[in-house]
Amino acid sequence: MIQFQYERASTAKAAVNALTNNANAKIIAGGTNLVDLMKRNVMAPTKLVDINALPLREIRQQDGKISIGAMALNSQVADDKLIIEKHPLLSQALNAGASAQIRNMASVGGNMMQRTRCHYFYDTALPCNKREPGSGCGAMEGMNRMHAVFGTSEKCIAVHPSDMCIALVALDATVLVTGPKGDRRIPFEELHRLPGNQPEKDNNLQKDELIISVEIPDNSFSKNSHYMKIRDRASYAFALVSVAAALNIEGKVIKEARLAMGGVAHKPWRLKEAEKALVGKPATEETFRQAAEIAMQGAKAYKHNAFKLKLGPNVIVEALKNAAGLV
Amino acid sequence: MNEAFFDKKEYKPLDRVDGRLKVTGAAKYSAEYPLPNMAFAVLVGSRIAKGTIKSIDSKAAERAPGVLAVISHLNAIKVPGYQPKGEHPSEPSTNGQPLRVFFDNKIVSNDQPIVAVVATSLEKAQYGASLVKIQYIKEQHKTDLEANAGDAKLAAAAKKNPKSPTADYDRGQKDAFESAPVKFEAEYVLPTEVHNPMELQSIIAHWEADNKLTVYDKVQGTKMTQKNFAKEWDIPEENVKCIATFVGGAFGNGLHNWPHETAAIIAAKQVKRPVKLVLTREQMFTMVGYRPRTWQKIQVGATRDGKLVAINHQSIGQTSSYEEFTESTLMQTRMMYASPSVSTRYRILPLNVATPIWMRGPGEATGAFALESAMDEVAHAIGMDPIDFRLANYTESDPDKNMPWSTKYMRECYEEGKKRIGWKNRKLKPGEVRDGEWLVGYGMGTGTFGANRGPATVHAELDKEGNLVMHCAITDIGPGTGTAMVQIASNTTGISTDKITFHLGSSEFPNAGLQGGSSTVNSVGPAVLAACNALKEQLITMAAAKGNSAFTSAKPDDLMFNKSELQLGGKSAKTTLADLFKQNNLEKIETTNESKPDENRNKYSMNAFSMHFAMVHVHPFTGQVRVKKIVCCADAGTIVSPKTAESQMIGGATGGIGMALTEDAVMDHRFGRYVTKDLGDYHVPVHADVPDIDVYFVNKPDLLADPVGSKGLGEIAIIGVAPAIANAVFNATGKRVRELPITPDKLI
Amino acid sequence: MxxxxxxxxxxxxxxxxxxxxxxxxxxxxxxxxxxxxxxxxxxxxxxxxxxxxxxxTTPVNLTINGVKKQLPVEPRSTLLDVLREQLDLTGTKKGCDYGQCGACTVHVNGQRVLSCLSLAVMQEGKEVTTIEGLAKGDELHPMQKAFIKHDGFQCGYCTPGQIMSGIACINEGHANSKEDIKEFMSGNICRCGAYPNIVKAIQEVKNGGQKS
Incomplete structure (x- = not known):
């Protein structure tokens, strides 16, 4: 790891200033991803701005929404009574990610900012357009079992690794960020981006913007939601495919639905067309199967990840069955 | 003998003698010796799989703060053992030439260590390593086993010696398979697996004088290491000391001395300071061996009522371009079942990869996946219960060696295992049993491994307070060697276990072989026994000489300690240790005893056997497999340390779960470079993967194998587990996965 | 703060x-x-x-196993490397260095974290407990005793991390069932495969009422 400057920011403004003044500065919160990447020489910021002193750890109910501070720990959110009661989907998703120790370190903001776990991104001896623009995509013709089936580009087929973000995108969250020009709100679905021609950019934050909090509007999904993650071992592994499913069922009819997938795209993959197909239908396996088919439209497989085209819809159906209490 | 009086056969569970050190963090592993003036080395690996180094630009690294040296073939001191013929000493020897680190500019595998950066701190060495710029001249590499299978060849050892375990083997009728009423044929693939012990391979190399070397080294043989480095550096063996008091797991990767060890020794010589070198987790995949990717094809011929007619089994395992690594993949096919005709063909395929090394259960575990899967497949094809099918082909003697077994108690294992796993709930037809949405399946697999034994020597000392202290060079990579030896000594002498100490893990101690091949208790145990009996003889002689006539004709077996008293079995004669030592004016007595394999090995076939049963749940739509229960049955002779032995079986079963379901070192052959090479991408089982594991030991001594009666456990704990799980998955789903691991994508 | x-x-x-x-x-x-x-x-x-x-180097103030220390550290030094290489507290183990195995688990302000992904400089003013700080003199922590009793290890290398993690698992309220323990201990890899025995040890301490 290179030697770098280290600075503790005492205000969000100071942190933003530090970013503005040094193009090679990075924010460090839990460090669970950044320190790892720095050890492997994948990232080499010359300055780290520690934001752990910022008062951004609170989880609170505001009018019509819950606000979670960007520095709230993953474990803190997962275990929070309010979250478990109102958004159990988020709690489940958080607990499906990483390990207890990492969840004790990782912040909510950092979780959103984590980078892909693509093998080619991680190994500086191999080509990767995300790490070194123009060097090529190692995964495209390589070992791409873990890779994306939606929204890929010629340049990159990496997936976003977060579980938390899959729940947040399903729950219509909004991210609050601050920057040199002040605060702004970003709908969660627009926070992360597809690789396109600029796979080095994971998200739509400006380089000197800082995440302050994330808000989840109140909803009617707490009774019927489920996060299902399929991976290569029973715990502590990234998703092959994961699904966040949330239903508002009245009588036996689906009144509202939210559906998102992980492990399939460069960003948390919201399935709005499939959601539409669920609304107004009875909560049955047949309905779910039809929605799953719609969800997979436009999916494109590579050499080693064709199984996701079959696993994906199966997991959607299973997650919905669990959400609806059919299992 | 007076066994009725002194019941020595009953070994009781004992807490690990080094448990306290391990739970307090006081146990010191090889990178944990604080030497003054320590320097830190970090290795830079090659980024191509084959070719030559064109240039190394080390200027920036050399200028970086704290960097003491940047060492490569360009400036490394000459290693005497590399000269003159270029033979590089290594034991146990693989055919060929182990990689000579920093010897020349040749690249023979990806991530081959080519530069060491030595600095005053780890961080500085790591940073320095990132600054080294290397240019290569690339050559076309070959790393893909299946794509190059046509180049597979007979091992040199087999060419030289037709009796070699890797030589071609035929018994019975040549075309027996072709004419069998039931013919089955299938191919199986085991991916490259990596030992991945939790402790990273580490060494501290310290030149205490110009020709005097001490290494704190993570190895499975201190004497092997001493011998190899003495040869390598052309210094007397007694000038090399190897300390490996605690080894944080190894599973076979410490059975070879590797380039990083020599690199650290070179660096220590060059910077004239002790040098600590700890591999990165990625380097654990490329620098210290692995279980080679292996392709197998098996043909089984049987009668319709379940009698084997023929088995033809061939395998191709990968090796490096510079060493011929071989293992006994096909041996159990020759002796496990009473098939009148058997042919085996073992081939190796040299590729531009690093040399593999035996990984727990080694080739036998690989071979068992094919053989035991095939047995299950044939049983299914003829509509027979797989246990009945195996029992129908049970063999009461070794059909390969044409010798009687020293002992074999597999029938007990079948019965007990069936009961414990709930075999009666298994349906012959797959996919018939459900638990909610999940499909339920049962499977089993058997394993065997030679009851190996080698020479070993133990030094023992008994003081007047009755403290027994023993020394032996053997290592303990985790099974609990010290605990087992203390139990054998206590059992032999009657001295309570808390008064016995067993020091191990140093080349300064009396000779022992490697901790590998399930041979430790079978080899070192008898030496402990011999030393304890020699001490007893001395005591009897002393007592008899002092006029205690009851002792005159006594034998060691007649004598036991009862606290500080010495008792003679069946007789009322007794004396105390204190009196005896006082009368003889002694502070302590001591002895050094060697124990060696005897001629019984020429008369009997000696094997440990295991049988593993698995019950799994498989989700039909998501492909998830959950192992819900495992039963491990072992015929391993005397179990001298029931508590640690049980843990060893549980550990083997856990390794088997990894083999069956999760472990896969994936290589991108375009680059000849692994892509799953850390513990995030290479999945070893975690807590959530492992169910309750129920262990049953037959626990009947095999006194033909060795005087302790033990047959060894480490390998049979894993051999047969993977096929048991694969067979259970088939029973649950009707889907047969012949290429491990069985990940969800293969079941949907 | x-x-x-x-x-x-x-x-x-x-x-x-x-x-x-x-x-x-x-x-x-x-x-x-x-x-x-x-x-x-x-x-x-x-x-x-x-x-x-x-x-x-930057000075950092830490309380390690109850002892206050001021240490000069490079900002890039991890807590793990500082413990092992500067302070000779080698009970905390390096198993992967990437946060993928749990061998380096320590408690910081009572929470289990991975010392390999923690920059030492970021621990200013915090209390760090390592495996060496668990026993009170000769009296082992109940979790240490339970690990010995249930043989919750073989080679012993992952053991300090398992023990630190096990104690925290109970304190966090994630040790209410065997399945719960297995899930919330999955960040601690044991290659020797002592998992079932580790779970038994944690269950016993949990049922005995942990005092830490």
């Missing part, structure tokens, strides 16, 4: 920064000779490292 502390800090950092800026400006450009491109870019900004080396 202590307000006074966070108020004081920036001033100190400002000092350090201006010193670095000065060093940067006054140093001479050196040749690029860097393997990965990212490092090369960083190295260009990291001029004069040799000159500034002496200034590159």
């Amino acid at each position: 202590d307000k006074n502390k966070s108020n004081k800090k920036p001033e100190k950092e400002d000092h350090q920064e201006s010193r670095r800026d000065f060093l940067k400006a006054s140093s001479i450009l050196t040749a690029i000779a860097v393997a990965p491109a990212t490092v090369a870019k960083a190295a260009e900004y990291n001029l004069g490292e040799k000159i500034s080396a002496a200034f590159e």
Whole structure:
């Protein structure tokens, strides 16, 4: 790891200033991803701005929404009574990610900012357009079992690794960020981006913007939601495919639905067309199967990840069955 | 003998003698010796799989703060053992030439260590390593086993010696398979697996004088290491000391001395300071061996009522371009079942990869996946219960060696295992049993491994307070060697276990072989026994000489300690240790005893056997497999340390779960470079993967194998587990996965 | 967070920064000779490292196993490397260095965290407990005793991490069932495969009422 400057920011403004003044500065919160990447020489910021002193750890109910501070720990959110009661989907998703120790370190903001776990991104001896623009995509013709089936580009087929973000995108969250020009709100679905021609950019934050909090509007999904993650071992592994499913069922009819997938795209993959197909239908396996088919439209497989085209819809159906209490 | 009086056969569970050190963090592993003036080395690996180094630009690294040296073939001191013929000493020897680190500019595998950066701190060495710029001249590499299978060849050892375990083997009728009423044929693939012990391979190399070397080294043989480095550096063996008091797991990767060890020794010589070198987790995949990717094809011929007619089994395992690594993949096919005709063909395929090394259960575990899967497949094809099918082909003697077994108690294992796993709930037809949405399946697999034994020597000392202290060079990579030896000594002498100490893990101690091949208790145990009996003889002689006539004709077996008293079995004669030592004016007595394999090995076939049963749940739509229960049955002779032995079986079963379901070192052959090479991408089982594991030991001594009666456990704990799980998955789903691991994508 | 502390800090950092800026400006450009491109870019900004080396440590105040310490650390040093290499507290183990195995688990302010992904400089003012700090004199922590009793290890290398994690698992309220324990202990890999025995040890301590 290179030697770098280290600075503790005492205000969000100071942190933003530090970013503005040094193009090679990075924010460090839990460090669970950044320190790892720095050890492997994948990232080499010359300055780290520690934001752990910022008062951004609170989880609170505001009018019509819950606000979670960007520095709230993953474990803190997962275990929070309010979250478990109102958004159990988020709690489940958080607990499906990483390990207890990492969840004790990782912040909510950092979780959103984590980078892909693509093998080619991680190994500086191999080509990767995300790490070194123009060097090529190692995964495209390589070992791409873990890779994306939606929204890929010629340049990159990496997936976003977060579980938390899959729940947040399903729950219509909004991210609050601050920057040199002040605060702004970003709908969660627009926070992360597809690789396109600029796979080095994971998200739509400006380089000197800082995440302050994330808000989840109140909803009617707490009774019927489920996060299902399929991976290569029973715990502590990234998703092959994961699904966040949330239903508002009245009588036996689906009144509202939210559906998102992980492990399939460069960003948390919201399935709005499939959601539409669920609304107004009875909560049955047949309905779910039809929605799953719609969800997979436009999916494109590579050499080693064709199984996701079959696993994906199966997991959607299973997650919905669990959400609806059919299992 | 007076066994009725002194019941020595009953070994009781004992807490690990080094448990306290391990739970307090006081146990010191090889990178944990604080030497003054320590320097830190970090290795830079090659980024191509084959070719030559064109240039190394080390200027920036050399200028970086704290960097003491940047060492490569360009400036490394000459290693005497590399000269003159270029033979590089290594034991146990693989055919060929182990990689000579920093010897020349040749690249023979990806991530081959080519530069060491030595600095005053780890961080500085790591940073320095990132600054080294290397240019290569690339050559076309070959790393893909299946794509190059046509180049597979007979091992040199087999060419030289037709009796070699890797030589071609035929018994019975040549075309027996072709004419069998039931013919089955299938191919199986085991991916490259990596030992991945939790402790990273580490060494501290310290030149205490110009020709005097001490290494704190993570190895499975201190004497092997001493011998190899003495040869390598052309210094007397007694000038090399190897300390490996605690080894944080190894599973076979410490059975070879590797380039990083020599690199650290070179660096220590060059910077004239002790040098600590700890591999990165990625380097654990490329620098210290692995279980080679292996392709197998098996043909089984049987009668319709379940009698084997023929088995033809061939395998191709990968090796490096510079060493011929071989293992006994096909041996159990020759002796496990009473098939009148058997042919085996073992081939190796040299590729531009690093040399593999035996990984727990080694080739036998690989071979068992094919053989035991095939047995299950044939049983299914003829509509027979797989246990009945195996029992129908049970063999009461070794059909390969044409010798009687020293002992074999597999029938007990079948019965007990069936009961414990709930075999009666298994349906012959797959996919018939459900638990909610999940499909339920049962499977089993058997394993065997030679009851190996080698020479070993133990030094023992008994003081007047009755403290027994023993020394032996053997290592303990985790099974609990010290605990087992203390139990054998206590059992032999009657001295309570808390008064016995067993020091191990140093080349300064009396000779022992490697901790590998399930041979430790079978080899070192008898030496402990011999030393304890020699001490007893001395005591009897002393007592008899002092006029205690009851002792005159006594034998060691007649004598036991009862606290500080010495008792003679069946007789009322007794004396105390204190009196005896006082009368003889002694502070302590001591002895050094060697124990060696005897001629019984020429008369009997000696094997440990295991049988593993698995019950799994498989989700039909998501492909998830959950192992819900495992039963491990072992015929391993005397179990001298029931508590640690049980843990060893549980550990083997856990390794088997990894083999069956999760472990896969994936290589991108375009680059000849692994892509799953850390513990995030290479999945070893975690807590959530492992169910309750129920262990049953037959626990009947095999006194033909060795005087302790033990047959060894480490390998049979894993051999047969993977096929048991694969067979259970088939029973649950009707889907047969012949290429491990069985990940969800293969079941949907 | 202590307000006074966070108020004081920036001033100190400002000092350090201006010193670095000065060093940067006054140093001479050196040749690029860097393997990965990212490092090369960083190295260009990291001029004069040799000159500034002496200034590159920052003092950090930590309480380790109840003992207050001020240590000079490089910002890039992890808590794990500081414990093992500077303080000779080698009970905390390095199993992967990437946060993928749990062998380096310690408690920071009572929470289990991975010391390999924790920069030491970021632990200012915190209380760190390692495996060496669990026993009270000769009296082992109940979890240590339970590990011995249930043989919750073989080679012993993952053991300190398992024990630190097991204690925290109970304190967090995630040890209410065998399945719960297995899930919330899955960040601690044991290659010897002592998992079922580790779970038994944790269950026993949990049922006996853990006092930590």
